[in-house]
Amino acid sequence: MSRGDEGYWTLVYKIATGGNEKAYDLFMSDNPLNENDFEAMSCSENHAKKHFKSSIVNKWSTIGIDQVRVSLYVSGMEKAFLLFKGSETTKSNWFKKNRLIDSSYIDLNDDKGVYYFSMEGVSGPADNFDDGKFSRRFYIRKEKDGNCHNSDYGWLLVGDEIGNCKYERRTNEIPFILFSNPPNISKAKDHILADSMAIFVKFSFKEACLSPFAMKCVQPTTTMGNEDPQNQLDQIITDIRIHRKSTQKYKRTLTSAPDERTSSKIMGIIGGTVIISVFGFIVLLDCTTCNRKGKVTQKKAIT
Secondary structure (H helix, E strand, O other): OOOOOOOOOEEEEEEEEOOOHHHHHHHHHOOEEEEOOOHHOOOOOOOOOOOEEOOOHHHHHHHEEEEEEEEEEEOEEEEEEEEEOOOOOOOOOOOOHEEEEEOOHHHHHOOOOOOEOOOOOOEEEOOOOOOOOOOOOEEOOOOOOOOOOOOOEEEEEEEEEOOOOOOOOOOOOOOOOEEOOOOOOEHHHHHHHOEEEEEEEEOOOOOOOOOOOOOOOEEOOOOOOOHHHHHHHHHHHHHHHHOOOHHHHHHOOOOOOOOOOOOHHHHHHHHHHHHHHHHHHHHHHHHHHHHHHHHHHHHHHOO
């Protein structure tokens, strides 16, 4: 178990390869995204290609974040993680080498000579191609100057543009998430394509579960600032509370899914025939009874 697994974690941000919205711009924006969408929050094998951002991100520096965990998923399984010290940080400065506590990478944990370790990363025109740009966010790379084929040694990059190297253009989806296969650094051309990347936070106060996709819940110890942290967290819970009747799961209980199987159609026909037969038999009995009573009444009237 890595350091940071104890306690409770809450999902605050998730991007998917092919999610059709730039990862960095979404994280730095003032707007949440898909807070009531369970599919967008999911990192499962069959997850939807949707991004998710909680309102918590925009209150980062005021709600007592203690630790931050970045998790990379392939086929619903966490394949790599990065664990950061989150106290006294903002949403723009927590992703730094000097705040790294632990990770899946032995060499990254010990390496003091990492040149790029930046959420903003690097970007520019795609000089190696006739079109497009490159934009490498959440970027962790060993050297300052790289080469698409022979170097570019690193651990992680999130591409918000089509890219300047062939390894970036091996997928047509934007954004895309590439990471080194643990436990060591690798050339970017050998990186693995992740399905999704999620950011979880652990708070330093109160026990609460802020997301149905929390790794656990939030368990705390200290107070912070001049404002009551309990009030801050209660307000966040109110802001992001998910109403049961607004979920897709509840809506699906009100509709019937079509079933085109031949066996289902035959069973439906048989069931319908039985119901109609029973109903028709009851009606026929009633008609017979009424007819008999009518004849008796008619005979009495004649006599």
